[in-house]
Amino acid sequence: MIKEINILNGSKNEVTDAESLKQLEFINKAKEYVSELEKNLGRKPTACVVTFGCQMNARDSEKLVAILKLVGYEESESENSDFVIYNTCTVRDNADQRVLGRLGACSNHKKKNPHMKIAICGCMMQEQSAVEKIQKSYRFVDLIFGTHNIYKFAELLCTCFESDRMIIDIWKETDKIVEDLPVLRKYPFKSGVNIMYGCNNFCTYCIVPYVRGRERSRSPKDIIRECEKLAADGVKEVMLLGQNVNSYGLDFKDDNPDKISFPELIEEVCKVEGLERVRFMTPHPKDFSDELLDVIERNPKIARHIHLPLQSGSTEILRRMNRKYTKDAYLELVNKIRTKLPEVAITTDIIVGFPGESREDVDETIDVVKKAEFDNAFTFIYSKRTGTPAASFEDQVPEDVVKENFDRLLKVVQETARKQSEKYTGSVAKVLVEEVNDHDSSLLTGRMSNNSLVHFPGNEELIGEIVEVSLDECHGFYFTGHKC
Ligand code: SF4
Known part of the structure; x- marks a missing residue:
């Protein structure tokens, strides 16, 4: 017997306030279900949200926790809770394995507590093969949904209470952005603010454009309104979040009176009274404008930190990664930042072991680390992601070579970072x-x-x-x- 309910596939809708209202109604309905559960259990039911991956996922998890608390669950860190949800990441292959391992362990809890509900969402669920694997081998999962319909969580929760079947709701893409849903922040004094969703860049190693869809910018009015609310609520620091914040607003039509650029947006956010620090993550080096540097220079509220992913220092590897900048262009940008804003810390991400990477290519990366004098760098070993162009590149690098190059690079990264930090001692x-x-x-x-x-x-x-x-x-x- 087929035990799944497929609610919707590939929906494309306009932004609607009506949708927010509809979801608030589902929150009220879910409250009734949870209160019924509380009576049956004789105690408050507990819920645990397990998050994998990046800042965007952490922000999504805050939304999930908010809904769960609003409808009556008590937040818990134990995966032996009455409701457990895994918010997955798929950027690295081992992240998939980690999730599946945790999910397997969770099934033992469910055997002892049959009323327990288990959900899985996030980027990994945008991959058909991952969903099929769960349908086949993890039949105890109650709810599967993706990245585009997280705003519907209260509705999905209700469906979960109304059915004992596995609920699957994955949208291939969307242009829908739903505002005004509750969020429960991890820290009362700082918060992420999504300014856009998706990515158009298609770096050849990255799965994000496939699982998060094309770039969709939120309206500046909504962003400012959210920042004002956060400030009124005691938040001092916001981080503007997007996969490539420098492309903010490019998807607005030219005749849209709200159309503004990222530098203009961040300057508006700085004007919000009560906010004392504004961060942003992540800018793509190919789109980093002089205008943004000017805005940072004249706004002391903007944090003195720029995270500028390098990925490789070899122009040839950058070309194969489809990063659309060269080693020289990257160094020129770093030089411009250091000259104009000497007090800014520059951090980066670097991948080692991309297909075809030679020792000389890694030497080029080490050269950039030395010249750019990064304040810190997050170094990753290349992880092959099924579904990305690089996964089918033939010249994958042997593990022992990757390891040796990784260690060589890490040594230089640590030396450079220490030297940079030491400058501040005594200040x-x-x-x-x-x-x-x-x-x-x-x-x-x-x-x-x-x-x-x-x-x-x-x-x-x-x-x-x-x-x-x-x-x-x-x-x-x-x-x-x-x-x-
Ligand atoms: S810019 Fe490249 S690495 Fe970043 S999310 Fe987009 S495709 Fe992935």
Whole structure:
């Protein structure tokens, strides 16, 4: 017997306020189901959201947690909860394996608690093969949905309560952006703000354009309204999120009176009263404009940190990656940033082991690391993603060669980062205090405008405040210090 309900496939709709209202009605309906469950259990039901992957996923998970709490679940970190949802990532192959391993373990909990509901969503679910695998081998999963219809979570939750079948709701694409749904922030004083969804760039190693669809920018009015609400709610720092923030607004029609560029948008966000820091993630080097540098220069609220993914320092590998810039163009951009904004920290992402990468190509990357003097770099070993052009490139690099090149690169990255950090020793920095230190509860942990971590003695009442801290000692990627 077929036990799936396929709700919709490939829907394309306009943005509607009516949709937000409809979802709020489903929230009320789900509340009734959860209250019924609470009566049956004799306690408040618990829910756990497990997040894999990037900032965009973390933001989506905040939306899921908000709905679950609103409808009556108590948030829990245990995967032995009454409702467990895995928000997946598919950028790296081992992420898939990790999710499936966790899902397998979860089935044991469900055997003991048959009322338990298990859901899986996110980028991995946009891949047909992954959904088929779950349909076939993980029959205990109650709900599967993708990246485009996360705003429908309350509705899907209701359907889940109304049916004992596996619910599958994956949309291939959408141009729909639904605003005004509840979000529960992890930190009360800082928040991500999605400014756009999707990506048009098709880097040959990356699955994102296939699973997140084409670029769709939110209207500037909605973004500003969200930032104003956040500021009124005590948020001091926002991070504007998009796969390629520099293409913000390019999808608006020319006659759209709301059409603005990313530099114009960030400048408007800076005007929001109460916000003290504005970050953005991620700009693509090929689209980084002089206008954006001017805006950063004249707006002290914009964090002194630019994350500028390099991926490779070899022009030939960059061409095969479809990154649309050369080694020289990247270095020229870094030079321009360093000259105009000397106080800005530049961090990057680098992939080692892309198909066809030679030792000389890695030498080129190391050369860029030295010349750019990155403040930090996240280095990744290339992971073949089925469905991307690079997966079918023939000259995959042997594992031992990748490992050797990775180690060579990492050594230079660490030396450069340490040298860069040391420059700040002895200075005073404004630090947004984020939490009590994980290892030593007498210490607080916060972030400087340039994103460096600082640990210093202090009272937890300072959490959420921006304080001045003297940076006494540099430990490579973080500082210890004392409050001035
Ligand atoms: S810019 Fe390239 S790496 Fe980034 S999301 Fe788009 S395709 Fe992927």
